[in-house]
Amino acid sequence: MALGADISGVSSGSSAYYHGRVTDTAGEPIANCTLDVWSGDGDGFYDLQKGPDAPMALRARFHTDAGGNYRFWSIKPAFYPVPDDGPVGAMLRRMGRHPNRPGHMHTMLSAPGHERLITYLFVSDSPYLDSDAVFGVRNSLIVDFEAHPAGTAPDGRVMDKPFCTAHYDFRLVPSA
Numbered sequence: 001m002a003l004g005a006d007i008s009g010v011s012s013g014s015s016a017y018y019h020g021r022v023t024d025t026a027g028e029p030i031a032n033c034t035l036d037v038w039s040g041d042g043d044g045f046y047d048l049q050k051g052p053d054a055p056m057a058l059r060a061r062f063h064t065d066a067g068g069n070y071r072f073w074s075i076k077p078a079f080y081p082v083p084d085d086g087p088v089g090a091m092l093r094r095m096g097r098h099p100n101r102p103g104h105m106h107t108m109l110s111a112p113g114h115e116r117l118i119t120y121l122f123v124s125d126s127p128y129l130d131s132d133a134v135f136g137v138r139n140s141l142i143v144d145f146e147a148h149p150a151g152t153a154p155d156g157r158v159m160d161k162p163f164c165t166a167h168y169d170f171r172l173v174p175s176a
């Protein structure tokens with residue numbers, strides 16, 4: 001999709017503007033880096049969990065611009081429980097652990113000459129940051145979703161409701 005697109009569709013959750021830069025280990029921008037993003041909605045549900053007729057939402061592919069920059073609109077993801085009606089649930093219960101994952105945006109970055117990077121951005125004020133059911137949280141992946149009142153967003157879009165901004169810079173290592 002075009003940089004700056006809004007992929008939230010009709011999803012619940014407050015609007016969030018994601019932006020940042022992709023560089024190599026020397027800090028040089030990586031242009032045309034493929035960035036795949038996907039997340040659940042403001043209630044913790046992925047589009048695929050809403051039935052076969054649910055419209056695709058909250059997932060897209062972008063490419064960085066000449067300066068390595070990316071930007072898009074989605075929502076601030078909420079925490080959700082992993083399915084716990086099978087062996088995973090039995091294991092979690094035996095371990096005395098809850099099934100919840102803190103709110104996160106999945107990201108996958110690929111660019112020629114660099115290792116593919118599959119990671120997440122975690123919402124800094126989400127519950128369960130210190131007890132993610134699948135142990136994905138790292139301090140370096142926790143992002144502040146800065147809250148803003150209705151008004152003009154960094155890309156000039158005029159928002160009639162409060163929104164947040166999430167800034168994150170990615171760094172890719174050279175492929176072996």
Ligand SMILES: [Fe+2]
Pocket residue numbers: 039040104106
């Ligand atoms: Fe997820």
